Amino acid sequence: MNTSASCYHLPNNKPKTVIITGGANGIGAKTARTYHGHGCNIIIADLPSSSDAANALIASLTEPSRARYHPTNVTSWHDIQALFRLSKETFGQIDIVVSNAGTMESKGFFDFEEDEHGELMEATEAGRVIDINLKGTMNTLRMAMHSMKSNPPDADGTRGSIVLIASTSGYFGGTGVVSYISSKHGVVGLSRASQSVARQLGVRVNVVAPFFTPTHITSGYSEKWKESGLPANTTEDVANAIVSTSVDPARQGHSMMVAGNLVREIEEPRTTSTKDWLGEEISDIMTRGGKFFNDLGGYTLPQARS
Ligand SMILES: NC(=O)c1ccc[n+]([C@@H]2O[C@H](COP(=O)([O-])OP(=O)(O)OC[C@H]3O[C@@H](n4cnc5c(N)ncnc54)[C@H](O)[C@@H]3O)[C@@H](O)[C@H]2O)c1
Numbered sequence: 001m002n003t004s005a006s007c008y009h010l011p012n013n014k015p016k017t018v019i020i021t022g023g024a025n026g027i028g029a030k031t032a033r034t035y036h037g038h039g040c041n042i043i044i045a046d047l048p049s050s051s052d053a054a055n056a057l058i059a060s061l062t063e064p065s066r067a068r069y070h071p072t073n074v075t076s077w078h079d080i081q082a083l084f085r086l087s088k089e090t091f092g093q094i095d096i097v098v099s100n101a102g103t104m105e106s107k108g109f110f111d112f113e114e115d116e117h118g119e120l121m122e123a124t125e126a127g128r129v130i131d132i133n134l135k136g137t138m139n140t141l142r143m144a145m146h147s148m149k150s151n152p153p154d155a156d157g158t159r160g161s162i163v164l165i166a167s168t169s170g171y172f173g174g175t176g177v178v179s180y181i182s183s184k185h186g187v188v189g190l191s192r193a194s195q196s197v198a199r200q201l202g203v204r205v206n207v208v209a210p211f212f213t214p215t216h217i218t219s220g221y222s223e224k225w226k227e228s229g230l231p232a233n234t235t236e237d238v239a240n241a242i243v244s245t246s247v248d249p250a251r252q253g254h255s256m257m258v259a260g261n262l263v264r265e266i267e268e269p270r271t272t273s274t275k276d277w278l279g280e281e282i283s284d285i286m287t288r289g290g291k292f293f294n295d296l297g298g299y300t301l302p303q304a305r306s
Pocket residue numbers: 021022023024025026027028045046047050072073074075100101102103132136165166167168209210211212213214215216217218
């Protein structure tokens with residue numbers, strides 16, 4: 001893995017510019033600080049309610065002039081447009097984007113709340129979680145790919161690098177937090193679905209999937225976790241995994257799971273062991289189906305039903 005100082009600079013020696021959504025707190029804040037420590041320009045894109053935290057973080061940096069805060073709600077396409085436009089006006093091209101903004105539900109999906117007529121009420125909290133974690137990540141990824149495709153290629157031929165923050169909840173469902181787990185499975189699918197276009201555009205798209213890390217999201221049970229003696233990430237562990245994944249030219253379509261002090265790539269073993277978990281026959285059908293779509297030049301989209 002090449003993560004020398006040059007990874008954080010463009011061939012003309014200017015610092016790379018990194019946008020971190022949800023960068024005012026928790027994992028995002030540590031990630032922003034780590035990129036800055038490597039000499040990058042950083043842009044913290046977070047909600048207006050996090051402006052004090054973002055501005056305090058910037059004020060504490062060694063070179064605040066290499067950092068900006070843009071009030072951004074990732075669910076708003078207008079905000080995402082403004083974020084990229086203003087960031088480019090300030091620093092030139094955007095080289096790395098970390099799609100990290102995320103939230104956890106504050107009401108259970110199967111809490112069957114009824115209205116005054118005894119009717120089951122809609123799970124509005126589920127929509128909020130899917131909007132922030134999945135739609136927000138889709139907005140960020142789409143705009144980042146569009147922005148990066150016209151960057152000149154880096155020394156390794158890459159025009160940009162995007163890291164999507166999923167979770168171990170993108171692979172497992174045991175905790176039963178329905179909306180969060182559904183959204184994070186969506187983020188893993190988003191990365192897989194983006195690989196073909198990403199390669200064509202010269203952009204690397206990877207996932208980092210953390211396990212338990214003490215932040216606001218886990219504050220409801222983090223003391224009990226500590227007492228249990230189970231291994232925990234620090235925000236620094238996760239930030240280091242995000243930063244090294246983003247600058248490593250060998251990472252493309254990978255997913256780095258971070259648990260305790262362990263980091264494992266899990267997409268390649270999943271692919272190479274397909275016959276083991278799917279069986280030889282279905283695996284063969286899937287391979288032939290994949291070749292069919294490749295030969296076709298991609299999935300032929302149906303007309304929208306009127
Ligand atoms: N902490 C963990 O154990 C853990 C585990 C797996 C994955 N993650 C993921 O890591 C990421 C960071 O979470 P964290 O643990 O640091 O939590 P956190 O609550 O400390 O930070 C989340 C940040 O996202 C911002 N945010 C929320 N909604 C937003 C929106 N609509 N637009 C812009 N910003 C928004 C918040 O203001 C906050 O600054 C999330 O995607 C989370 O799902 C966390």
